[in-house]
Amino acid sequence: MKREILARILLLALCLVVVLIPLALRDRSLTLRARMPEDDGWSPQVIQAAAGQPLRLRLTSEDVTHGFAVGQMEMASVDVLPGVVSEVTLLFDEPGIYTFFCTRWCGLNHWRMRGTIEVSGGDAPALADAPLYVALGLDIDAPHPVPGVPSQIPSAARGGQLAEIVSLAEFSTPEYYRAHSPYQVYQDLVSTNLNAAERWDVVSYLWRSQTTAEGLAEGARLYAQNCAACHGETGGGDGVFADQLAASGQSSSQTMHGSMSARTPADFTDAQNMLGASPALLQGKLMRGGMGTGMPMWGVIFTEEQSWNIIAFLYSFQFQYQGVTR
Amino acid sequence: MKSAMIFRLLMLAGGLALALLPSFAQAAPPVERVFRIEASSFAYKPGQIQLNLGDRVTLELVSMDVVHGLYLDGYDLSLTADPGQTARLTFVADRAGSFRFRCNVTCGAMHPFMIGKLTVGPNHSFTLAAGLTISAIAIFLLIHPRRASQ
Numbered sequence A: 001m002k003r004e005i006l007a008r009i010l011l012l013a014l015c016l017v018v019v020l021i022p023l024a025l026r027d028r029s030l031t032l033r034a035r036m037p038e039d040d041g042w043s044p045q046v047i048q049a050a051a052g053q054p055l056r057l058r059l060t061s062e063d064v065t066h067g068f069a070v071g072q073m074e075m076a077s078v079d080v081l082p083g084v085v086s087e088v089t090l091l092f093d094e095p096g097i098y099t100f101f102c103t104r105w106c107g108l109n110h111w112r113m114r115g116t117i118e119v120s121g122g123d124a125p126a127l128a129d130a131p132l133y134v135a136l137g138l139d140i141d142a143p144h145p146v147p148g149v150p151s152q153i154p155s156a157a158r159g160g161q162l163a164e165i166v167s168l169a170e171f172s173t174p175e176y177y178r179a180h181s182p183y184q185v186y187q188d189l190v191s192t193n194l195n196a197a198e199r200w201d202v203v204s205y206l207w208r209s210q211t212t213a214e215g216l217a218e219g220a221r222l223y224a225q226n227c228a229a230c231h232g233e234t235g236g237g238d239g240v241f242a243d244q245l246a247a248s249g250q251s252s253s254q255t256m257h258g259s260m261s262a263r264t265p266a267d268f269t270d271a272q273n274m275l276g277a278s279p280a281l282l283q284g285k286l287m288r289g290g291m292g293t294g295m296p297m298w299g300v301i302f303t304e305e306q307s308w309n310i311i312a313f314l315y316s317f318q319f320q321y322q323g324v325t326r
Numbered sequence B: 001m002k003s004a005m006i007f008r009l010l011m012l013a014g015g016l017a018l019a020l021l022p023s024f025a026q027a028a029p030p031v032e033r034v035f036r037i038e039a040s041s042f043a044y045k046p047g048q049i050q051l052n053l054g055d056r057v058t059l060e061l062v063s064m065d066v067v068h069g070l071y072l073d074g075y076d077l078s079l080t081a082d083p084g085q086t087a088r089l090t091f092v093a094d095r096a097g098s099f100r101f102r103c104n105v106t107c108g109a110m111h112p113f114m115i116g117k118l119t120v121g122p123n124h125s126f127t128l129a130a131g132l133t134i135s136a137i138a139i140f141l142l143i144h145p146r147r148a149s150q
């Protein structure tokens, strides 16, 4: 009798072990599937994680090549390929809501392909400061053309030579730079008694001295990856999707309370528009997005520093920075 | 009369030589060439590329909708382009023949049919056509000598 009970207990234990081993060894990582945004994008779209605990993701695509990265996080983007599972492990130090996004252009609506990771644990971090354009009270949706444009491309190198003979201290702070459009600075420089072309050269020099060669290089890289498909590789507003965007704008503007929304990507080579925009205005538009114009919202993707690097790069479509190496 | 006959025979020989001997066409010196290939689902524009042996070629792959690739058979070269990020590749066309190129990025349902052709070699078609035409005239004259000499 005793032996029978022992045998039964042993058998039960064996069964339990057989059931529990695979459970314990089971892959606890989460599978994240990518599909084109027209077919619902990511699934799941919301992922739960805990601060300080690694989050393992298995990424795969059900249609075309996509990419995966988390906004405002130091990480190389991971390609998400059909028929292949790529693994990635993320570690979040701070609780909060993070945005993950597709990094390979998978179609006109590629930039809509985003999801969130809700990281719990501890105190939520302090709210970020209001964006600069709000503090400055700028209307970032108002047109900002300038009455006159330079007759030649303003050169930072020539401006640098003039900077040695005139005093520019009050124009050389980051605060002044961010809050003023190149045209406003051009006008403020009247006090220096320089002629028009010289003043534009000085503006070019001032703009260049607010960034670095590395900053511009990072801006260029982020621009190529995220903006060129709409705004064009050379900034002309003529990216490969420009026509499709305009077409989709026309069809939707008829239904949307009659108001035409500007769907053509901004032309950064257009001096009339660009020289009338302050860095704060452009950065505001970049981070907030166009709200229905087809200009995506990037605030959850870029860090503050990255955003200023991109803005500094955008002005290089207006200014000649050659000959300045710093 | 006799000299006319010889002339016609010579004409025939010349025409055939022009059509059939490759050496006449090989003269084209190697040049730098740039081809802009627009890739959209599911085709390349242009889908056919013709170049001469020895040319230094730059292929610019411009993607118009999703990520596409280009893999060139025979040369074992590949390119991948995101929309907005033109991909470039320079090589010397040192192997003659016809090579298929195809998309090596899964870009959608019709992806396996996204193909194009690169032909490396002297462009024969003009000399072939010209040579054959001359030969045909010569044969015509040989067959109807009377009518020609009237």
Ligand SMILES: [Cu+2]
Pocket (backbone or CB within 6 Å): A034, A035, A036, A037, A065, A066, A067, A102, A103, A104, A105, A106, A110, A113
């Ligand atoms: Cu995607």
Ligand SMILES: [Cu+2]
Pocket (backbone or CB within 6 Å): B039, B042, B067, B068, B069, B103, B104, B105, B106, B107, B111, B114
């Ligand atoms: Cu393709």
